[in-house]
Structure formats: C-alpha cells, structure tokens
Amino acid sequence: MIIPYIYFKYFFYFIVFVCLPVVALILLKIFQKLTLGKCKSLACLSGKTAIVTGGSTGIGYETALHLASRGCRVIIADKFGALRAAKKIMRYTSNQNVLNKYLDLASLKSVREFAKDINETEERLDILINNACASGVSNNHTEDGLHETMQINHFGPFLLTHLLSDLLKKSAPSRIIFVSSASAFFSNLSIENLNYPKDHPLSLFRTGLIYGNSKLCNVIAANGFAKRLEDYGVICNSLHPGWVNNNFEKNPEESAGLDGLDQIIMSPISFAYAKTPREGAQTTLHLAFSESLKNVTGKHFWDCVTFPLPPGARNEKFCQDIWKESEIFVKLEDSEKLPLINPKKEHNYRYIYREGEDVEVMLDQLRSKQEQMESTNSDKVENEENKEIEKETKDNEFVENGDEIKKEKKDDEFVENGNESILRFRKINDQKDFLNMNGDAEHKDKKERS
Helix, strand or coil: CCHHHHHHHHHHHHHHHHHHHHHHHHHHHHHHCCCCCCCCCCCCCCEEEEECCCCCHHHHHHHHHHHHCCCCCCEEECCCCCCHHHHHHHHHHHHCCCEEEEECCCCHHHHHHHHHHHHHHHHCCCCEEEECCCCCCCCCCCCCCCCCCHHHHHHHHHHHHCCHHHHHHCCCCEEEEEECCCCHHHHCCCCCCCCCCCCCCCCCHHHHHHHHHHHHHHHHHHHHHEEEHHHCEEEEEEEEEECCCCCCCCCCCHHHHHHHHHHHHHHHHHHCECHHHHHHCCHHHHHCCHHHEEEECCCEECCCCCCCCCCCHHHHHHHHHHHHHHHHHHCCHHHCCCCCCCCCCCCCCCCCCCCCCCHHHHHHHHHHHHHHHHHHHHHHHHHHHHHHHHHHHCCCCCEEEEEEEECCCCCCCEEEECCCCEEEEECCCHHHHHHHHHHHHHHHHHHHCC
C-alpha cells in the first residue's frame, strides 16, 4: 500500500506544533532557574525580633523558618495554623524563641489588639514582614465595611505598620517589608474603587483587578512609610516574590466559586512551572537582613534586584490621595498618623505646583513651613549670639581708667628659643629698676671687653 506524500506532510506539521510549545516551556523553565534570585547574606540575627504575618504556610512559613535558623526571635502572626508552624520551626531549627500570635487582618479590632500586645510585651522589633495575602474571595465585605481582599492585603497591614511604628523607631536600624506582586502592574486603582462596593457585579476578570489594586497599594504604602520613617533609621521596601506554588490550606467553603475554579485550572500548571515556596522567599529574606541594603529604602525588588515601580506608584499626587483615603478607612487617630516630614530634622522646602491642586491649600502649607523655618532660624541666631557674648566676656576683661578702657594684659610668658628661655616682660611695675639693671649690665660687658 502506497501512502501519499501529503500524509507525511501533515504528520510533520502535527509533530512541530506539538513539540514547539513543549520546547518553549522547557527553555522558559531553564531561563527561570538561571535567573532565580537567591539571598547570599550570611548575617546572624541573634538578638533581633521579627514578625511575619501569614507565616503558617507558603513563603511566609519559609521566611519564618530561615529567620529562626539564624537565631532570630520570630513571631508568627496568623489566623490559622500559627501554633503548628511554630512547633515545626522549633523542631527543625532548635530555636525555642519562636512564638505564635493570633492576627486576623480582616478585622481592624484584631489588628489593634495584636499591635497593643506586641507593644506591651516586646522590647524591640527589628523586622516587620507584611506577607499575608488573600485572593479570589468573591465580593465579600468585613464587619468594618471594607472589601475582604483589600482589607487583608492592604488596609490591615497599613494599620498594623502604623501602630508598630514607634517600636520600629525605638529598635532602629529596623526594616519593613511589603510582599506585593506583579499584579500591581495590571490594576485599575482609583479613589472610587479603593474599597470595592458591595452591590457591584463581580467576574473573574474583576477579581484579578481587585487583587492587582491591593498589591499596587502595597507598593504605595511601602514607599509612603519609607519617606515618613527614613529619618528615624527605619527602611521600607516592597517586592514581587515570583509565581509561587503556595500550598494554601483552605476549608471547602473557602475553595468554592471563582477561587475553586482558579485552583483547579492553575494548580497543575503552577506545580510544573511555578517556584517553590523556598525559592519564592529568597527576595523577602534578602530585604530582611542583607547588609548591602541597610541604606536602601523606597525601592521595589524582583529576584533580589531592584525593579521599576508600577505606573500607579510613580504619581506622587495619586499616592498621597490613596494614603489619605486609607487613613480614613482604617480610622487612624491624629496621634497615630505619621507626618510626611520629620519635625525634628531641618529641611530645605521646595514646593512644585501641579495641575489640579488647590492653591489655597498649597499657600497654607507654604506659610506653615515658612513660619516653622523662621522660628527655628531665630532660635539658632539667638543661641549663636549668646555664645559669642559669653566668649567675649570670658576672653576679654576690661578695666576703666578715666575716659579710656585698657585691656588688662596677661602675666609673663615664657617662649623657648633653642635651649634658652627668654623672659618677656608683659607687665612692668618699676621702669626705673629696669633701666638701671640694663645700664649695669652694659657697663659690665664693656669692662670685660677692655
């Protein structure tokens, strides 16, 4: 039987179309392994304290495990599984200084209780890692009236960092880390949808956008804290850990709906292609204790190297609006807010007007800054004048004699000249004796010469 040539041609096309995607995936996996970031720091963390939110599973657990292996005091803050994770870490590392504390980021009350406990029981806090996150939780809202994804990923860590800022300042140099995502580059964040409305319809696409909005807020919050805490010795950075195959332990009801569909579709692909939790934790560890980053703040990292900020995080006016709106949503008190400028440090102020800003607000800000600068400058001038007056009164002593003021000269000074000491008379009490003494000396010299 003769097989037509055309069948061989179609068979060849079939082989090519099947093999090319496989080859491409293999090459992409090799490229991923070659460019994988790795924390190379050998720093010892003995005597330091770290908090890892969501540290019971995934990259949070691997982060807590590596911190404990370096002698760090680790506090695992999570809603489920924190005790089990703490026991495992203590068994693997022989570090008994690992604690577990309950923290529900979906409740502002729980965040405040946790922060109060930390401030009262811990003497220091060197590393705060905002790692916990949630995705695909439908259009649920918490008891605080906030969208659950936005509250767990942004509002909760935002409030927690504010409440622990004093302890971080006290422990300086200290570090804050926000675990963001590449989804921050794919978002539609605005003031209107910062807290996604309840009655708005939700789809798989919108669910992804809400997650991206929350991760963009992580970058904005990290940069905001970096500016406000830099003068206190606290640095803050954000990162994208990569596509990580996190084995989230969920209840059946939590894996229902869109999230369950997402898990069914993506689990086989992520198992074959995504990073392991240990690989995904490398950038977090790099930011947590690498000595090369002790003065680096307000940056975004991918695979242990700096990466450009998402477009939304580059607009300062937009970031300030998101920050102020977030302060309102988490119900921050005035005493808990962090000023953009450290009042204890001298700054050179320069205001650049941007289109759309309120001119009266701008002028009020400039007036307040000018008054503050004038008050500080006047205090400096007054202190300098007082110092000069004290110096003059101490160094110069004057004695009145008729209409003239003569400066009192110092006592006799000795100046060494070779091996001899020549007496210089600065104060003459008897001019006549002095002339007679010199005259007798000259007569004696003449007599010896003759």
